[in-house]
Amino acid sequence: MLFDTTINSIKGLDNEAMEKAQERLDNLTKPLGSLGRLEWIIKKLAGITGEVIPSLRKKTVVIMCADNGVVEEGVSSCPKSVTSTVTRNFTRGITGINVFTKHAGADIVVVDVGVDDEINCDGVINRKVKMGTDNMAKGPAMSRKEAIKAMEVGMEIVEELKLKGVNLLGTGEMGIGNTTTSAAVSAVLTGNPVEIMVGKGSGLTNEALLNKISVIKHAIELNKPDPKDPIDVLAKVGGLDIAGLTGCFLGAAANRIPILIDGFISAAAALVAINIKPEAKDYIFPSHGSAEPGSKKIMENIGMEPMLNLEMRLGEGTGAALAFHIFDMAVTAYTKMGTFNDATIEKYHPLE
Numbered sequence: 315m316l317f318d319t320t321i322n323s324i325k326g327l328d329n330e331a332m333e334k335a336q337e338r339l340d341n342l343t344k345p346l347g348s349l350g351r352l353e354w355i356i357k358k359l360a361g362i363t364g365e366v367i368p369s370l371r372k373k374t375v376v377i378m379c380a381d382n383g384v385v386e387e388g389v390s391s392c393p394k395s396v397t398s399t400v401t402r403n404f405t406r407g408i409t410g411i412n413v414f415t416k417h418a419g420a421d422i423v424v425v426d427v428g429v430d431d432e433i434n435c436d437g438v439i440n441r442k443v444k445m446g447t448d449n450m451a452k453g454p455a456m457s458r459k460e461a462i463k464a465m466e467v468g469m470e471i472v473e474e475l476k477l478k479g480v481n482l483l484g485t486g487e488m489g490i491g492n493t494t495t496s497a498a499v500s501a502v503l504t505g506n507p508v509e510i511m512v513g514k515g516s517g518l519t520n521e522a523l524l525n526k527i528s529v530i531k532h533a534i535e536l537n538k539p540d541p542k543d544p545i546d547v548l549a550k551v552g553g554l555d556i557a558g559l560t561g562c563f564l565g566a567a568a569n570r571i572p573i574l575i576d577g578f579i580s581a582a583a584a585l586v587a588i589n590i591k592p593e594a595k596d597y598i599f600p601s602h603g604s605a606e607p608g609s610k611k612i613m614e615n616i617g618m619e620p621m622l623n624l625e626m627r628l629g630e631g632t633g634a635a636l637a638f639h640i641f642d643m644a645v646t647a648y649t650k651m652g653t654f655n656d657a658t659i660e661k662y663h664p665l666e
């Protein structure tokens with residue numbers, strides 16, 4: 315089964331490449347460590363790829379699109395049909411992520427992993443597991459088998475992109491209601507109270523926010539997801555979009571491709587992936603801190619610090635695409651700066 319083979323092929327980072335990268339970083343004509351977390355990016359890229367001088371040849375944001383049955387409980391400001399409309403719009407070049415990826419010199423791959431509509435649109439890959447999840451306020455969102463199938467969709471997509479030469483991935487999603495499922499999944503897995511994981515998503519009144527909180531609490535009480543079993547949590551109170559992205563994170567780790575978290579939803583997927591296989595964390599980078607309050611709590615739980623804090627809350631992969639620029643700059647500085655061998659200055663050493 316693809317799921318098991320993927321999980322079993324996730325291995326640790328290449329320490330030798332990391333040491334060599336550190337050596338080169340320390341030889342660049344600058345005070346030791348002065349490029350801060352840009353140096354951390356380079357070292358981690360070297361460990362992931364095994365290349366001492368990593369190059370970012372092909373960058374792609376994978377957008378997992380799916381509907382969430384819980385929308386019928388009034389948890390989103392938008393009708394469910396917006397999922398299918400925006401999914402189509404990704405192919406028309408007019409959405410936020412189209413603009414962000416174009417500017418970053420990156421591509422998008424749009425995957426229908428469970429939109430409740432026949433999309434039939436060039437540019438949208440049809441890997442529908444089912445026509446949206448069921449309403450988790452009335453029973454499990456999906457079966458365990460469906461959750462695994464959706465994760466396998468993400469794993470397959472990553473394998474296909476690897477064959478096409480993609481070597482930096484971003485994660486994006488489109489699914490009305492998915493800030494509700496992300497809050498549910500992350501509350502259970504981090505052990506935080508639902509209230510502090512929930513935000514207004516794409517926009518809610520204060521009253522509607524209270525309803526969103528009580529719907530999530532009810533869904534958790536009803537389905538009793540087991541916090542020690544991340545797949546159970548994903549299946550009972552998650553979504554096909556989150557599951558697809560979880561598969562992308564695990565697939566990227568198995569295929570040794572660096573992958574960036576975007577906002578709250580993709581952070582919830584990364585949280586599930588890390589709970590399934592802790593070593594996957596080595597292959598995952600944060601990008602921005604979403605305005606959704608639960609995003610910060612997930613970051614704390616997985617021990618990551620966002621690179622950007624712009625209070626964005628769009629999703630689609632926009633924050634990940636924005637962070638591609640930081641990666642480009644890190645690699646450019648690392649490869650284009652002179653070394654102490656080139657410069658006519660002594661190597662700096664920190665004062666004892």
Ligand SMILES: Cc1cc2ncn([C@H]3O[C@H](COP(=O)(O)O)[C@@H](O)[C@H]3O)c2cc1C
Nearest residue numbers: 390487488489490491492493515516628629
């Ligand atoms: C036009 C539009 C485009 C979007 N692109 C991403 N989202 C974002 O908002 C949704 C989650 O918010 P909630 O949980 O409140 O429904 C997701 O689809 C997410 O990707 C959008 C939302 C809208 C309305």
Ligand SMILES: O=C(O)c1cccnc1
Nearest residue numbers: 515577578604627628629
């Ligand atoms: O953090 C995100 O990505 C996000 C937040 C609100 C709505 N949609 C996406």
